Amino acid sequence: MSSVEIYSEAVDAMQGHLAAAAICIAVLLSTWMLFRKIHRFNKKLEKLPPGPRPWPIIGHLHMIGKLPHRNLALLSQRYGPLMSLRLGSVPTVIVSSAEMAQQFLKTHDHVFSSRPAMRCAKNMFYDSIDVTFAPYGHYWRLARRICVSELLSPKRLESFRFQREEEVSVITIRSLLEECATVSNPVVDVTKTVSAVVVDILCRMTFGRKYSDNEGYDSRGFRAMIPQVSSLLGAFDIGDFIPYLEWMDLQGFGRQEKEIHKRADGFYEKLIEDHLVQKGSQETRDFVDVLLSVYENSTPEVNLGRDSLKSLLMDMLHAGTDTTSTALEWAMSELLKRPLVMKKAQEELEKVVGLNRKVRESDLPHLPYLQAVVKETLRLYPPAPLMVPHESMDSCTVSDYEIPARTRIIINAWAIGRDPTSWEDAEEFKPERFMGRSVDVRGQDFELLPFGSGRRGCPGIQLAMVVVEFVLGQLLHCFDWRLPDGIQGPDLDMSEKFGISSRRAVALLAVPTPRLPAQAPEPQCS
Numbered sequence: 001m002s003s004v005e006i007y008s009e010a011v012d013a014m015q016g017h018l019a020a021a022a023i024c025i026a027v028l029l030s031t032w033m034l035f036r037k038i039h040r041f042n043k044k045l046e047k048l049p050p051g052p053r054p055w056p057i058i059g060h061l062h063m064i065g066k067l068p069h070r071n072l073a074l075l076s077q078r079y080g081p082l083m084s085l086r087l088g089s090v091p092t093v094i095v096s097s098a099e100m101a102q103q104f105l106k107t108h109d110h111v112f113s114s115r116p117a118m119r120c121a122k123n124m125f126y127d128s129i130d131v132t133f134a135p136y137g138h139y140w141r142l143a144r145r146i147c148v149s150e151l152l153s154p155k156r157l158e159s160f161r162f163q164r165e166e167e168v169s170v171i172t173i174r175s176l177l178e179e180c181a182t183v184s185n186p187v188v189d190v191t192k193t194v195s196a197v198v199v200d201i202l203c204r205m206t207f208g209r210k211y212s213d214n215e216g217y218d219s220r221g222f223r224a225m226i227p228q229v230s231s232l233l234g235a236f237d238i239g240d241f242i243p244y245l246e247w248m249d250l251q252g253f254g255r256q257e258k259e260i261h262k263r264a265d266g267f268y269e270k271l272i273e274d275h276l277v278q279k280g281s282q283e284t285r286d287f288v289d290v291l292l293s294v295y296e297n298s299t300p301e302v303n304l305g306r307d308s309l310k311s312l313l314m315d316m317l318h319a320g321t322d323t324t325s326t327a328l329e330w331a332m333s334e335l336l337k338r339p340l341v342m343k344k345a346q347e348e349l350e351k352v353v354g355l356n357r358k359v360r361e362s363d364l365p366h367l368p369y370l371q372a373v374v375k376e377t378l379r380l381y382p383p384a385p386l387m388v389p390h391e392s393m394d395s396c397t398v399s400d401y402e403i404p405a406r407t408r409i410i411i412n413a414w415a416i417g418r419d420p421t422s423w424e425d426a427e428e429f430k431p432e433r434f435m436g437r438s439v440d441v442r443g444q445d446f447e448l449l450p451f452g453s454g455r456r457g458c459p460g461i462q463l464a465m466v467v468v469e470f471v472l473g474q475l476l477h478c479f480d481w482r483l484p485d486g487i488q489g490p491d492l493d494m495s496e497k498f499g500i501s502s503r504r505a506v507a508l509l510a511v512p513t514p515r516l517p518a519q520a521p522e523p524q525c526s
């Protein structure tokens with residue numbers, strides 16, 4: 001063998017060794033990187049709040065069940081008031097105590113004030129351009145400011161007092177009295193009665209009229225849409241959590257939402273057209289008029305499109321009606337189960353208002369027991385038990401846990417209201433617990449959060465509280481109520497169905513008997 005051949009063989013062998021070494025190094029490097037990644041991922045998981053082990057692909061979706069607030073509360077008893085779940089591919093944190101809620105809604109409110117993208121809001125609320133589902137930012141701030149100042153401010157609420165008193169004290173009470181006069185011991189559908197009065201009040205305030213008026217306004221089944229929208233907004237849509245399955249619309253929600261949107265859009269278009277035709281001829285400006293003037297006088301800073309108008313109108317109606325009537329039907333359910341509590345509320349009304357006239361809104365501040373009944377109802381039955389989901393805009397450390405950006409935050413107001421560490425006899429309906437105590441529902445006391453708190457807290461609290469207290473007060477003052485023959489208090493079916501508001505599963509039926517002299521004067525509506 002020549003020296004040249006020996007040299008080239010040696011070079012070949014060296015190249016072979018080099019290649020083998022390179023492969024080894026590459027394998028070692030990638031193994032090291034993989035381990036580092038796994039280690040980092042595990043470290044990240046270690047920093048998340050505790051939670052059960054997820055299933056592949058669906059994560060914890062199978063644990064949500066039909067009554068998510070109850071199932072999540074049970075899970076939290078095991079894993080703690082801050083619990084991590086993975087819903088499909090969506091990292092989620094469940095908050096179930098007053099202390100933790102304060103961390104999310106007060107201490108770190110600026111991080112957790114956005115909303116996750118949800119298909120139901122995209123389909124029904126014109127791509128989430130309402131207040132409730134809009135992500136945090138300039139548009140949400142503008143839309144919320146308009147709704148608060150033009151519809152929900154104390155001054156605006158006072159200007160609609162006449163409509164509220166007329167709907168409650170005149171129209172609703174008159175129709176109940178008529179039923180009592182025509183049938184002895186009539187069985188009244190309380191659920192239907194309170195829903196109707198709340199919807200009519202909200203419609204008069206926002207649209208300037210009731211859509212149940214006899215002019216074809218409800219020909220599109222508009223009234224029936226309200227509970228449908230509520231149940232779709234509360235549903236856990238698989239497409240939101242496993243995005244590559246969205247197109248299949250496995251639960252059929254997408255199809256229903258689009259169908260509802262089409263009907264609702266027709267209604268709002270007609271409403272806007274009617275307002276444009278009648279422009280200036282109405283005595284009082286309703287919310288549609290206000291939105292139209294913002295729309296017509298748009299500036300680069302204050303700019304609403306026509307879809308925004310429709311979306312905001314729809315938002316006010318849906319955020320305000322089902323929630324308020326849910327509170328009323330649970331309050332009446334508890335009172336029908338507990339005649340002594342009802343009696344105590346009636347005695348207070350008798351003392352403050354007397355039996356010669358009906359209740360006025362101005363009486364409400366003088367009725368502390370009635371207020372306690374309403375608070376106790378909102379503690380045990382927060383109408384939106386899981387509120388509306390929040391989303392983190394950045395990563396944030398809460399109680400030594402690391403919550404990554406874009407985590408969905410679910411605050412379980414239902415579990416917080418029944419937390420035995422905050423409430424004695426937490427499962428008992430006892431309005432007395434609020435007598436002489438300053439605990440309030442307005443978002444300052446985190447053990448009682450029916451309206452949320454902080455930037456995304458409910459802007460309709462004042463309206464909601466007036467309507468609930470006023471309707472309940474009037475029903476109790478004008479009538480004695482009892483359950484239909486054959487049903488005893490303890491037997492009353494108290495099962496619930498889940499939606500964004502958690503209503504009674506079956507309608508509440510009861511028998512009213514008039515209490516006031518027939519000619520008790522109507523309140524002075526001015």
Ligand code: HEM
Pocket residue numbers: 131132133144152315316317319320321323324327382383384387388389390449450451452453455456457458459460461463464465468
């Ligand atoms: C008893 C009745 C009501 C209850 C229990 C209730 C409860 C709530 C809750 C829990 C939230 C979510 C808070 C959060 O995410 O932190 C909310 C948001 C909201 N509520 Fe209410 N609400 C009621 C009545 C009303 C009324 C009468 C209106 C207006 C007509 C209204 C308008 C809104 C709006 C617009 C939002 C979205 C706020 C935002 O995202 O910035 N609500 N409400």
